[in-house]
Amino acid sequence: MILLADDEPAFQRLTANWLRSLGHEVVTAGDGEEARGIFAQGGIDTVLLDLAMPPHLDPEAGLELIGAFAPAPVVVMTGHAQQELALRAVEAGAWDFLAKPIDPDMLKVVVARAQERARLARELAQARAVEAETQDMGLIGQSPAMVALRAMIRRIAPTRLPILVLGPSGTGKELVARALHAASPRAAGPLVPVHCGAIPADLLESELFGHLKGSFTGAHADRPGLVEAANGGTLFLDEIGEMPPLMQVKLLRFLADGTYQPIGAREMRQADVRIVAATHRDLAGAVAEGTFREDLYYRLKGMILRTPALSERPGDVALLASVFLRRVAHGPAAFAPGVLEGLEGHGWPGNVRELRAAVETAAALAVPGPTGLTIGTEDLALAIGNELEPLPSSDMMPTGQASLQDELNALEHLRITQALERTGNNHTHTARELGLSRVGLLKKMARMGLR
Numbered sequence: 001m002i003l004l005a006d007d008e009p010a011f012q013r014l015t016a017n018w019l020r021s022l023g024h025e026v027v028t029a030g031d032g033e034e035a036r037g038i039f040a041q042g043g044i045d046t047v048l049l050d051l052a053m054p055p056h057l058d059p060e061a062g063l064e065l066i067g068a069f070a071p072a073p074v075v076v077m078t079g080h081a082q083q084e085l086a087l088r089a090v091e092a093g094a095w096d097f098l099a100k101p102i103d104p105d106m107l108k109v110v111v112a113r114a115q116e117r118a119r120l121a122r123e124l125a126q127a128r129a130v131e132a133e134t135q136d137m138g139l140i141g142q143s144p145a146m147v148a149l150r151a152m153i154r155r156i157a158p159t160r161l162p163i164l165v166l167g168p169s170g171t172g173k174e175l176v177a178r179a180l181h182a183a184s185p186r187a188a189g190p191l192v193p194v195h196c197g198a199i200p201a202d203l204l205e206s207e208l209f210g211h212l213k214g215s216f217t218g219a220h221a222d223r224p225g226l227v228e229a230a231n232g233g234t235l236f237l238d239e240i241g242e243m244p245p246l247m248q249v250k251l252l253r254f255l256a257d258g259t260y261q262p263i264g265a266r267e268m269r270q271a272d273v274r275i276v277a278a279t280h281r282d283l284a285g286a287v288a289e290g291t292f293r294e295d296l297y298y299r300l301k302g303m304i305l306r307t308p309a310l311s312e313r314p315g316d317v318a319l320l321a322s323v324f325l326r327r328v329a330h331g332p333a334a335f336a337p338g339v340l341e342g343l344e345g346h347g348w349p350g351n352v353r354e355l356r357a358a359v360e361t362a363a364a365l366a367v368p369g370p371t372g373l374t375i376g377t378e379d380l381a382l383a384i385g386n387e388l389e390p391l392p393s394s395d396m397m398p399t400g401q402a403s404l405q406d407e408l409n410a411l412e413h414l415r416i417t418q419a420l421e422r423t424g425n426n427h428t429h430t431a432r433e434l435g436l437s438r439v440g441l442l443k444k445m446a447r448m449g450l451r
Contacts, residue, residue, distance in 0.1 A: 001025040001043050002111065003069075005035035006050040006077065011100075015048070018104055019111065032065050039069055045118035046111060051078040051089070066092045071121060073114040077102060109429055120334045123322050138175050140323055143313035149176070149305065156303050157183035162255065164240075164300045165278035167307030170353030173278040174238060176305055180276055181234040189233030192226050197242030204247050206263055215264025227260055231271045240300065241281035241292060252296045275300070310348040310355065317344045320352060324359040325375065332372025333363065339377055346384070358383045367412075369435030378411045413448050416441070420450070 002019060006012045007030050016026045027044075029035035031053050038044070047069045051062030066074050066089065073095035078085070086097040095117065096110050139150055156163065157180050165173045174193060181191040199207050206216075210225030227235060237243075243251065254260045255275060259268045277300050286292035310317060318340040325333050348354050361383035362375050415434065423429040431441040 002046045003027055003038055003044045004048045005029040007053045036068055044072055046114045047072050047074045049074050049076055051076055063088060063092045066094050073117050075110055075114055109432055116337060139179055140320055141313055141316040143316045145308035145312055153179050154183060161302035162275045162300055163303050165305045168309050168351055169280045170351035171307035171309060172352055173307050176307060177236040177276040186233050186274060190230055191234045192230035193236040193238060194226050195238045197239040201244040209260045210262040212262060212264035227271050227273060230273045234274045234276055237277040239279055240277040241279035241283055241286055248293045248296050252299060255299045310351045320355055321359050324356050325363060328360050328363050329373055334374055336374050336376040342377055371435055
């Protein structure tokens with residue numbers, strides 16, 4: 001909502017009606033105190049402020065008023081169009097400066113930019129708040145599924161129960177294991193992850209339980225296993241469904257009494273380890289097929305946690321994307337209007353892992369502007385293989401085996417021509433919309449042969 005603070009009734013009425021015709025919600029105030037009171041009620045995301053208002057009618061008093069509307073962007077309006085006053089207004093915290101009489105088209109552009117800045121600031125604040133709230137777990141999300149998952153982790157982490165984490169690939173099963181470990185009494189001990197599907201079957205026993213020197217060809221020295229390394233902490237068995245049948249028997253014995261036997265050893269050893277296992281496979285189905293031991297399955301499933309697919313987490317896509325962009329960007333960065341909505345509508349079969357990779361790739365492809373990095377639909381479409389809708393079609397889009405530079409040149413041409421159409425070929429407004437200087441825009445147009 002826009003707060004228009006001006007003491008001239010005619011200007012107030014005309015400007016408010018103009019902004020409402022553009023689809024904005026507008027409230028008005030005739031003096032500084034009234035403006036303060038309205039802003040204090042909340043809901044204001046942009047302030048249009050006349051510097052010379054009652055009771056003082058002094059621009060100096062208006063300058064002091066700017067800070068009262070933080071963090072909303074303040075656009076200062078005044079008939080006192082001196083350059084020095086404009087600079088002082090910006091120093092006082094103003095977002096932009098407009099001299100009266102105000103050009104309606106310029107007002108439209110400035111207000112749109114100010115509201116976009118306010119929207120991005122809200123999203124950033126929300127992302128920071130959520131990340132701070134869940135920092136102890138590293139599980140970001142406000143959807144009911146994620147809230148319930150974090151609550152269950154807090155509830156079962158202090159127990160000694162083995163945990164089985166189920167869910168599609170890319171949903172953060174290792175993050176759940178780390179959260180369980182961090183919230184448990186074993187947090188001071190080690191967390192040792194092992195990917196059961198990434199280690200050859202004939203080496204997995206040695207990796208887990210260790211071996212003695214000379215126990216097999218190549219065993220030149222005693223080597224402790226990961227079970228011993230995890231003593232006093234947590235052993236995370238990722239993709240447990242890929243474990244060979246022989247190893248399933250040995251793991252079952254360890255789960256039963258905490259004892260194990262290194263390869264080549266005669267005596268049994270003991271380790272105090274909590275097991276957290278994870279898989280994207282249907283273990284119950286694997287038991288029915290005979291590829292996974294039923295007794296091991298029931299031993300592992302002391303408690304089952306399920307990580308939801310991204311499609312089951314409404315509202316979390318935009319939040320995660322904002323957090324990922326902030327982590328990877330080396331300066332100011334934001335998504336262009338409408339992009340986050342497009343991300344929410346995408347299927348994301350690779351879940352959070354795919355989303356993170358897409359954001360990081362798009363950030364690498366995007367061209368920084370004067371105000372920082374802006375991720376557009378085209379950047380993300382390239383990052384995820386042109387699957388993000390809507391990707392504008394054009395005769396300028398390259399086909400066949402075009403190089404990445406050809407694609408980027410075509411997309412730049414498309415963005416500029418579309419912006420020129422939206423602004424009626426107004427070079428100043430086009431440059432402002434694209435985050436370019438007017439001279440920079442004209443150089444690009446000359447290079448592309450645009451009139």
